[in-house]
Amino acid sequence: MPVISAPQAFNEDDLYVDLEKIFEYPLFLKCEGFNFAGSIKLKAALEMVETAERDGQLTPDSVLVESSSGNLGVALSMIAANKGYQFVCVTDSRCNPATRKMMEALGSQVHVITEPDPAGGLLGARIEHVKALCARDERYVWLNQYTNPSNSTAHYQHTAPAIARQFPDLDVLFIGAGTTGTLMGCARYFRTWHRPVHVVAIDTIGSVTFGGTPGHRTIPGLGTSIRPPLLDESYIDDVVHVEEADTIRTCHRLARHGFLFGGSTGTIVSGAMTWLARHKKQNLTATAIAPDLGERYLETIYQPTRTHHLRDDDDLSPQTPTTTPQAA
Template sequence: MPVITTPQEFNEEDLFVDLRELYGYPLYLKCEGFNFAGSVKLKAAASMVAAAELSGQLRPGSTIVESSSGNLGMALGLIAANKGYRFVCVVDSRTNPSTRQVIESLGSEVHVITEPSPTSGFLGARLDYVRALCDGDPSYVWLNQHANPDNWRAHYRTTAPAIEKQFPALEYLFVGAGTTGTLMGCARYFKDQPGSGVTVVGIDSEGSVTFGSEPGPRSIPGLGAGVRPALFDESYLDDLVLVSEPDTIRTCHALARGGFLFGGSTGTVVRGALEWLDRHRPGEDVTAVAISPDLGDRYLDTVYRPEWVREVYGLDEPELGLPPDTVTSGVREP
């Protein structure tokens, strides 16, 4: 029985969902949403805060400031509340309302960016605001998840070894790209293991610039970026896949029809993994794992609300009710 004194101490590392029953593909989904922050971002947040405290950058009286699409904001809000720091989370208008409410309920401040930068989108506008805050007040400490190596180090130390422990014969790993902290930490770990034959595939949303594609509109927070993350190093990856947001929505709803309510990022990763396996290893009994960043409860106002889905994507209930074993096209490889 785990007994903890701080919320960041607990994270369920050993839960995997076998998706073969739902999809007929040999794919295991590592569930990272079972902690007090509800997402994989708790690991990165705890790692970055601990490193900033150790270096003396973060000390009593400091104010943490960070740009986030939501999940890291919740994780930092939780840690800031526990440690007594003030926290300002800079989000944009795509962030789920329930996510913003959680951050504020933890005692943190949320600043919403409503206009994207003409050249770097909402992310660029959020980062500009963070820089302005830091330039105007030296008590602000920007952890900068997009460039902070303690982001990927968290997953090098925890996420990747946990996968290796459960699947020592792992062949394929599918990881979504947001800040690319999870992706880079896992990819670096497996590339560093002597004799490792693990193929690491990065998965992102269409409209994101991380993999070198042209920027485009995106409505689901989580994966994707309007500015290429400084952490990203393509040389550690074996393949790259882009998934359209309508296919993300379809996958989320198909998983929900099977009783699994996952977040939008998970829908993207699962869709990309299934398409990649269908294209490159059809009918083969391989050992493959995909990482699920979060659960679906904070997407009830967007991904799982029929009116929002119809307004944004033109998808209706019959189309969303695709049987779980249906894999539709829609993945693009750069």
């Protein structure tokens, strides 16, 4: 049995759910929520912190600060608590209440931004707040998940090879687009693999990541109001945009079969099923990455006041998001 002394030392990396019995098309869902941080963000957080330590950016007196919609903030809170750093997470009003409470329970400070920046939205306002904190106190160290190469390196070195080991005949990989760290790390890895892998990015309607029209978004995780600096679209084959209502429908459909996943997973599965339905290719081996589980969304996605109109079985089927082919 594994015995650990640091919470970040444990991460279940080889658990998949076969979704064919729940949905019409076969899809293997890689579950990334089984670690003490509860999400895939543990990989990026640990890589960024350890790189900053090796480079001498972090000292015992440093105060970590990061902008996060939630999951990275929890991962950094856990790592900071274990390593003895102070940590300030700058989030916004869309952050799940349970996520904020988890960060505070781990000893972190949480600054909640409520007023969006006129140009950059809530994300832009969060980043400006982080910059102001760093300008006021030289002890603050901003890891900056939006530009930090370690964000994608973590997935190039760990997530993608783990998928490759389990699925040597992989044809299609579906990945959600947030900071695009997971997306770019995996896409770069499979670009040089022994066989072609069709990489499909899943985004939310209202996100500007791939040039869409900015719109109101309430579910944290995927989507941005500022184009991610890490993104290189030449590695992406298709993009599927998903309505938030379809995210909720898909989460509830999974929950009715005993799988409680988070909002990002609902978006990714909804987009993946739409892509598979449109292409209808036989004998495809398809995998998607589920970033987290659903406990943190009980007061949002699974709140009856938000989902009463989605209770009928017919309403729990994903609708028709938009698919945008990308240049190779």
